[in-house]
Amino acid sequence: MDVQNCRECGRLFNYLGGQRLCPGCKAKLEDKFQKVKKYIYENKDASISEVSEANEVSTQQIKQWVREERLSFSKDSAVGIECESCGAMIHTGRFCDACKKQLAANLGAVYSKKTVEAPQRNSRESARMRFLDN
Ligand SMILES: [Zn+2]
Ligand SMILES: [Zn+2]
Structure with a gap:
């Protein structure tokens, strides 16, 4: 069994792979994800930093969700992340x-x-x- 400290709260938990978060923090993060998703849907022109502030989620976490294609900005939105290869603006994914x-x-x-x-x-x-x- 692999026991690790939670990256968020430092509590020990049985690590099963993926992000190093205890079940409690994982559930909290999932809640935030749902909140962010809804927020982006309702505020199509909000920048990543606005989304970050409004939902108390780091911009890094938001970008990670976008890269994982869990989140996407609408096609006509001026908001997006950079293509990992050429730096062009994209609305979801990595390239x-x-x-x-x-x-x-x-x-x-x-x-x-x-x-x-x-x-x-x-x-x-x-x-x-x-x-x-x-
Ligand atoms: Zn935790
Ligand atoms: Zn590109």
Whole structure:
């Protein structure tokens, strides 16, 4: 059995994995999550720091929920977090759409070497440029 101190209140508890929180603090955090979720839904233009202050949750915790895709800001909202790859603003998850595509393409290239499409388009483009030059 793995006994640990709770990260929040310092009480000893049987650690089962995941966040190092005792059952009591975990329940409290879950309550806060529900509150934050509702708050974001009702206050679409609230910034992360406003959400943090209104709900007494750290901005770090809010961003973590957003990265885990448990929370998301509405698509037309000016509020968001940064893409981990290029820093563009996103509303949920870890990467922007462009980087997600890029990552998927890289993964695809590793697994199935699907690199035929890109060179084909490039040669067609250079052919067209030659045509314009004439
Ligand atoms: Zn605790
Ligand atoms: Zn990006």
